[in-house]
Structures are given as structure tokens and as C-alpha cells.
Amino acid sequence: MRALRAGLLAAGAALPVLVLGAAASPAAAHVKWFFENEGYPLRWDLFLRPLPLGFVAGVSLATLLAALLWRARGRRGFVPGPEAFGADDGARSLFYALVPAILGVHVAVPLLVNGVQGTLFSPDNELPGAWANFLGLAETGVALSLFYGGLTRPAAVALAGLWFAGIPLVGLQPMLDNVMFLGFAAFFFLAGRGPLSVDRLLFPALEPPARYARLAVPAARIGVGGA
Template sequence: MSVRLRSAAVAAFALFATLAARPVAAHVDYVTEDPSDPLDAVGFVAEVLSDPFNAAIFAGSGLLGVAGLAVYLWIRPTIVDVVVLREKLAGYGDLVPWMLRLAVGLPLVGAGFQGYLFAPTLSFDTAASPLLRVLFIGLGFFVLFGLATRIVSVVGLVTYAWVLAAVDPLVVLAVEYVPVFVALAVLGGGRPSADDMLLEVASTPGSYYGRIDPVHHLKSFLDEATAPLRRYVPTVLRVGMGVSFVYLGLIQKLADPGSALLVVEKYDLTSVVPVDPGLWVVGAGVTEVAVGLALIAGFFTRGAAALSFVLFTTTLFGLPDDPVLAHVALFGLASAVFTLGSGPLSLDRLIGRPALDDEEPVAAAD
């Protein structure tokens, strides 16, 4: 057993060192201003990997990652620490709505005050559009307080759909809002929240408030109506996060290497790890796509969420121009996925795991 654990530790350390040498998961559009010259994406990747040194590093990193996962899957059933961690995380399930409310509430307030539509690249004139400013600030504060959470989440979804369809499809940069709004529409505000407090007051016999606000009594009905959907909340969150990663890696890096090269040049990333700039771009894109596909498939879900958290943190320290508010929702989303795990419709369920009901945290989420 000790030999297997030592092997796993060596593989994990090597994998972390390899990933740390790759670029962070940045929104390219957030840190570049000048348009780049278009480059043929397929030709660019082929040219980068035609260099024997680049190909050796790329292939070695991939093989090391696969080997690390294989070792972990081999020894996982015998690691007590993993079982204990999952049991502990199950007790945090009722805090997930609160995590998600903070994750989108804070950036929505920031978007309203700074004047942008979900993504910092989609700015609007706050003086010319005061109603938009009030809408985003209002959405943010209502979500933060947990007041009329389900209604506000639906309004948030409709607003996002309007921006996507009628204003600018590049709002897909902030696609992480969608799974969070959907999850909150299902789970409600949870605890602590204004909804929970007002329901308690309104439901108390003889309450003066209950006489003038019968609306919160609907919360109990909505809780029952959405109960069958709660088990799918982990699936919605991890798939939504996975889609965001695939977009960042595939569309913003691999399909647009010119812009990604500007990021490498702007922050002199080749001085951090002296490799070909093209290898930075290809490595970042493939890493993000791989993490995204793992999340979508529900494979090694908590590991992928933990890795994404590391990538987001590295971005904030490594790219000072990347707006902090643009990553708050992703941080909250990663935290929720790490807490809840893969949920149903996932490969993690198929390959087996120690006995623990993954639906337990969601069932207790409100």
C-alpha cells in the first residue's frame, strides 16, 4: 500500500508541476485591447507541434496526466481520506444556495455600478441607460439577500437570454451565470436568506406580517414542486462550468491563437517558463478543453473542480489586468461543484465509488 501511495504522490506532483507550467485560464478578451492578425487555427497547432521539443513536452504532459489519473483510480477505494472528505462535503449541501447567491450577486452589483452586461467587455452608458443599471444592481442585491430568489433567478435568465439574442452574442463569455440561475430557480434561497426568514415569520400563527404578506406561503409549494429536480442540480452546475471551460479553451485560444499570443507577449509568460509562445497557447487551450470535457462527462468531477479553482486563482495573481469580478461567478460555481460532486448522469457514477448518497446534499439544500 505504501508503494502505491508513493507512486500516486509522485504522479500527482509531476502532474501539478506540468499544469503549473501552462498558461492560466484567462478570458482573453478581458486582457487584450488591440485586435490580433487572424491566424489559421489548424495550421498554427500543426506548426507548433511539428517542433520535436514542443511535441515531446505536449505528449509527455498528456501521458503524465493520464498516468496520474490511472494511478488515482486504482488506489482510490483504499484512501480513507477521500471517503471522509466526501462525507464532510455532504454536510455542506445546505450552504450551496448561499454560495451560488454570493457568486452571482456580487458581480451583478458590480456590473450595474460599472456599466456592463454580465461580461466586462459588453459595456453600456449608465447615464443613457439608467434602467439597465437599476436592473443589474437590483438583481444583484435581491440575489445577495435571498429575497424572491426563484423569481429573481428567472428574471436573470431572461435578461441573459435578451442580451445573447438582441445585444451581443459575446455575452457567452459569461455563460457561467446560466447554470447558477437555473440552480437557484430550483433550490431557492436556502439558508441564510430573506426568503427563509420571512417564511418563518409569515407562517407563525398570530403573525402580523403573515396577514399582509401571504406571498411567502407559496415558497412551501414551490419547494415541493421543484423537489424532484434537485437531484439534477449538480449535473446542471458541472455541465455549465464545463461548457464555459470548453469555450475558453476552444474558441478563445485554439480557434483564435493570435489573440492568445498577445496575452503571452503582454505578460512575458515565456520568461516564467521558457518555452515556445505557441506551446503556451496550445497547452492552455487543450488543458481547458480537457477540464471542460471532464466536467461535462462527470469524470473525476471534484478533481476537475479543484484544478479549475487553482487555475482561476493563478489567473488573478498572474494577470493583474483580468477583472476580478469576471471570475467571482466561476469561483462560486467551482466551489459548488466541488461540494456536490458529479450528481446523476455522470461517468463517476458508472465507474463506481465508495458508498455515499450523492443526492443527499441537494436534498438538504433548502
């Protein structure tokens, strides 16, 4: 009896999905990574309208109020941290040591792929002429540096330079679409690549001062949030 009831419930839950799927019609969507984006320029006139500006003002006000509340709470976070779920200091220290390595691999993979293909940060940003060779080589070098953790801070400066070089080469809008790489550059410049890196073993003098580390995560958040 229970099996029959469960089967009827599953069938009832699946029926709306099947009906909607059968009634669905093809949809045309614009995805910048797979289509030419010349027909979709950056429209500041659409942004500078009352409704978008109202949303920006509302979000800014909410952020300010949240910051004031955070200070009033003694700088305690609103979301429970790992310690609330049983993580001790040793486990958290180990995880925080792994974060730069994890992020380094995460950033290195798209840089390596796009560098080999002659595109800047994403497949839709094709570099013109010989720039595809020069900047593609630079992307590959930065990717390897972040992957292995060698010469990380110079690579972070180079990554920021690639972002700014992309503005005249592929346009402001494509770079704003990939502004997270500017945040990643700031993160690695401020925090380095962590203990699991070539820098820690061979080039410790190139690592950033410890006092910079507290600024690394906010810098990455700003970059990722801006994207």
C-alpha cells in the same frame, strides 16, 4: 552539513528560474476584459475544421464512455467523496445547506459590480445608451436578491432574461463567454437559495419543489462547463 546541502539544492532549483527570467522577452497577449475585442470576432470557420471537430468528437466519445462506465459501476463516482475522508452525514448535510448561500454570494458580487458600472456580466460588455441604466439596475436587483436569498426564483428568471437580452445588445460571442450565468440561473431556479435565506423565512411558498434540487447541480455544471 544538512543546512549546506539544503541551501545548495534550493540554489540549484532556483537557478533555472532565474536564467529563464533573465532571458525572457516581452510578450503581447490579448485579454478580452482589458482590451477591445472588435478585432477578435467569433470565427466559426476555424471551429468547423477537421482538427477542432475531431477534438469535439473525441471529448464527446470519452464523455459517453465515462457515462456508460459510471452506470456499469452502479452510479458510483470516480472521485472519492467527502465520506471517504471522514465526513459524516450531519457534516455533509450542513455543507450542502451552505452551498446555495456560498454560490449566491459568489454570483452576486460580479453582478453588483457590473450593474453599477453599466456593463453586462463582465467589464468588456459595455451596454449601449439607456440600456446601461435599465439592465444595470436589473443586474443590481438580481445581485441583491441572490445575496440575501429573497425572491430567488424570480431573480433567476430575470438573470436568464438578462443573458438572452445581451445577445442583441452586445453580441452572441460575449454572451457565450458568460454562459455560466445561464447555468447559475438554472441552478437557483431549481434549487432556490437554501435554508439560509430570506425565502425560507418569509416566502417558503416561492421555494422550488424538493424534486427539482437533483437537477440543479447538473444544470450549473453544464453552464460552467460551456463557459
